[in-house]
Amino acid sequence: MTNALPFKERRAPGFRTQVPEVCVTRLSLYLRELTRLNRQQVRMVSSRQLAESLGLTDVQIRRDFNYFGQFGTSGRGYDVRKLHDRLTKILGVAGRTWNVALAGVGHLGSALLAYRGFRERGFLFRVAVDTDPRKIGQTIQGLTIASASQLAHRVRQQQIHIGLITVPVESAQTVCDQLIQGGVRAILNFAPIHLDVPASVHLRTVDLAVELESLVFYLVHPSPDTDSRKNSMVNGA
Amino acid sequence: MTNALPFKERRAPGFRTQVPEVCVTRLSLYLRELTRLNRQQVRMVSSRQLAESLGLTDVQIRRDFNYFGQFGTSGRGYDVRKLHDRLTKILGVAGRTWNVALAGVGHLGSALLAYRGFRERGFLFRVAVDTDPRKIGQTIQGLTIASASQLAHRVRQQQIHIGLITVPVESAQTVCDQLIQGGVRAILNFAPIHLDVPASVHLRTVDLAVELESLVFYLVHPSPDTDSRKNSMVNGA
DNA sequence: CACTGTGAATGCATTCACAGCG
């Protein structure tokens, strides 16, 4: 319960500024683990225990939490339920849902529509569009596929918060623009191409081929010391 | 054509050591863009042009290339074809294919089996397994689904290089171990859980729910200055 | 004493600034 934070005032209303990008990603990871622990009736958890199950370091975790305040008890660890509740609020997923639109109902798009992990965490598909006339009008996962020409309109109408792009590269930028035009401010893109978005829109690209291909590099160039993200034991005797 | 590299000798046979992790990921990105340019008969390309189309900076690209040698011509840029050939060799995808095994033929698994981006870049699915008796024996994308109990065996038999995991969290670690037991040294995991692997195995996890959820943070905490990965224009008047 | 919280040190990656080449 430190009473004077020297120069931490600089935290703007809604902190945001100081928080490392990576930390935000990990927040979601923490949240999932805490949900698990909660289900298992676990009351308290230490940063070390969390680190162990998530493949991180304890300091990393304590520092991540610290960007948002002091949640822990010295010598005890963290109250699972309390921490969970705090983090859901910080992440913005506390007691609410988010509306999602899917552009492109191909193999990957269909898989995402069916992905339980999304619904579990409060992401609801409200719009799905495709250009294929045979698909338009079909119902998948309880959602009727609309025409791609309707995208911007539907997105606005349904108050969509987040857009998922699973269309071929040729149409990805167009679809992206339409999502933004419809008011979307966060986009998860699976098309293997760089998309231009205004600074106010948050874009994240998951490039499956790149993920796979970059793994190959390490197969072809095995490191002398056997590496990994964890202990590399370099300085040891 | 610098004649003496002061202390760059430290590059071990097969460089690997010095190369930033992020750079390796980008390598694959460069390669795809160069393939595109090649198809369009473009002869030369500058780091700035590449930067523009990939959403990176020119210096970043030049430095990335430099980890592997000098490929460019001052005042001219890079020879597209030559650079492409060099990078395919460095990445380890030059004139060869890689055998892939898929564990878990659910929605996502099926989508990956069908994903053209993989085949295009020389990744061939040779094994697919599932635990569901109704799926075993079925053929999908020309591949017959085997029983999960066969995994390690098939992987060894088919000389699989890379494993993809799209099974539920409960079985992910087991499947992972079996892949490794079968001789796999690179794994792309889609199960939303941390997997333990020996240091000699390269693991990458794509966590779809985390990708989506972490986007929400930025919706809830909009930054004062409108941010983005590109020009933030902070210091400007 | 087992744990959190955090300055200070280190390590990794990007950007700046510019020498040098075609």
Added chain:
DNA sequence: CGCTGTGAATGCATTCACAGTG
């Protein structure tokens, strides 16, 4: 010039080391 290649400076993230607390 236009562009590459690269030391030096900066910025971002992790790790170390330890003071402080229940």
